[in-house]
Amino acid sequence: MTAAAASARALAEIRPSKRQLAWQEMEFYGFIHFGMNTMTDREWGEGHDDPAGFDPGDLDADQWVSALKSAGMTGVILTCKHHDGFGLWPSDATDYTVAASPWRGGRGDVVAEVADAARRHGLRFGIYLSPWDRTEASYGSGTAYDDFYVAQLTELLTRYGPVFSVWLDGANGEGPNGKRQLYDWERYYAVVRELQPDAVISVCGPDVRWCGNEAGDTRPDEWSVVPRSLQDAERIASRSQQADDGAFSRLVRSDERDLGSRAALAGHEDDLVWYPAEVNTSIRPGWFHHPAEDTEVRSADELFQIYLRAVGGNSSFLLNVPPARDGRLRDADVAALEGLGQLIEDFRARRIEATVTVSSGTPGDVATAWPGTARTPWQPNGTDPRPAVTLAFARPHLLEAVVLGEDITQGQRIEHVVVQGRRGGEWTTLAEANAVGHQRILTFPRTEADAVMVTVTEARETPVVARVAAIGAGS
CATH class of the missing domain: 3.20.20.80 (Glycosidases)
Structure with a gap:
């Protein structure tokens, strides 16, 4: 090591x-x-x-x-x-x-x-x-x-x-x-x-x-x-x-x-x-x-x-x-x-119902836990170079925020995360942050998307994710 x-x-x-x-x-x-x-x-x-x-x-x-x-x-x-x-x-x-x-x-x-x-x-x-x-x-x-x-x-x-x-x-x-x-x-x-x-x-x-x-x-x-x-x-x-x-x-x-x-x-x-x-x-x-x-x-x-x-x-x-x-x-x-x-x-x-997929491992209930904490958090494989969670929606939605959270019983591990939205088959960056911890709410200008992807680009150890939620725009 x-x-x-x-x-x-x-x-x-x-x-x-x-x-x-x-x-x-x-x-x-x-x-x-x-x-x-x-x-x-x-x-x-x-x-x-x-x-x-x-x-x-x-x-x-x-x-x-x-x-x-x-x-x-x-x-x-x-x-x-x-x-x-x-x-x-x-x-x-x-x-x-x-x-x-x-x-x-x-x-x-x-x-x-x-x-x-x-x-x-x-x-x-x-x-x-x-x-x-x-x-x-x-x-x-x-x-x-x-x-x-x-x-x-x-x-x-x-x-x-x-x-x-x-x-x-x-x-x-x-x-x-x-x-x-x-x-x-x-x-x-x-x-x-x-x-x-x-x-x-x-x-x-x-x-x-x-x-x-x-x-x-x-x-x-x-x-x-x-x-x-x-x-x-x-x-x-x-x-x-x-x-x-x-x-x-x-x-x-x-x-x-x-x-x-x-x-x-x-x-x-x-x-x-x-x-x-x-x-x-x-x-x-x-x-x-x-x-x-x-x-x-x-x-x-x-x-x-x-x-x-x-x-x-x-x-x-x-x-x-x-x-x-x-x-x-x-x-x-x-x-x-x-x-x-x-x-x-x-x-x-305004949490949007979504179908969740992950780059490795099993997603647990991270996409339905918020508000609250997942009973079964998601932990990618230790060899996964870019752990990612994707939330796909039944139709395009106007979004304004994404809620993330780590399972902090396992410490604070994430050091950088990128949130992207998909529209017309193309991905664009909506927000990014370094620390996540118990909960991070990332807001951004209203954007229409049919999916969001959260990618952990840097971490101290294999991340353990407790919640991922996409929030639709308010009136």
Whole structure:
């Protein structure tokens, strides 16, 4: 075996964990930023706001969750505590929680209401617990604060049922004592692993990687196999938001556009991890609700384009939708979510039935699996020089996209793929890409064709394909 072949095999042998596989299949889920900041019209509260100000008289978690579900989401992550330190559950570790507020007579628990609503509507539940706390006096003291944070983390992971994600923010500012805390990330991770072993630890964690911006932007090619150094939580923190302003939410950096090509990984073959990406952004300019932004809600069409790039770019999509001060989502947000769900359903409904042939091996059910994953993926013969799948239609169709996916239980193997369409007996190239991974949606100008052919021109190992679908043009 040549050195190049051995290097490629090393990349292909990195595999996801069971928790990462389950998370990747969720594809699209929601973020709910809600708390004291909602009441004070802030993004980053300074802490110690009077708990009497938290009284969302019309809070309706079922409205929140049903709106997310209408968009096609599969889960919801709640900001149980943001940087200001105000807890949305009655924590035993601090008095600065909903228990000190007039809401529900001091007996309310927003975390419980959202977790219960998620279960009722068939969505999975996740938690956001900011490591930065601008109220807690022990912040910046080292172990004493870590004890406090672990106590709150333990409450959230033991009181509210199964958790699919623990979302750890990288923000690290001063506490009320003017000090910064050196977070004991490994201790936090160990608590999650012990109490919720099926939960992924996201962003400042080892399971799910931040895409690098909060604008909904995606890389041209997103790789799941990357250098282990990208898991460095302190590195992520240094690149996260540093100030309370709206600029960061639309900032896109041009660096680090290639994290996982064979060239980018040269020299790292002995220290690689499976660390897939999550694309997170907000339906509004801010993460919390601000009345002044009620006319700036992203449209369903714009959200759908982000969805196609994220879910269709080997990433998951985390979309924030903030409730207002009264505890309800505004009509514009609800309408945008419903419209997005309709666009996603319409896109899926336009899959064209086809007769499938392959260059070698047996096709399995790759042509009928999407949306979903093939029970029997296609793996060409190891000697096949140009593995290809052809979908032939009963008649010519106007096409606008092709959906591809690898069986990532076998790693991420494809390094270049070409999609061609046949018209009048001649083949023309419609799209091409490098990374595929869990799912790649390749869009192109509307083209009439009676067949499409997907050819893998470069791979790290023999590819294992889980889905191939052709999508007809919409109205």
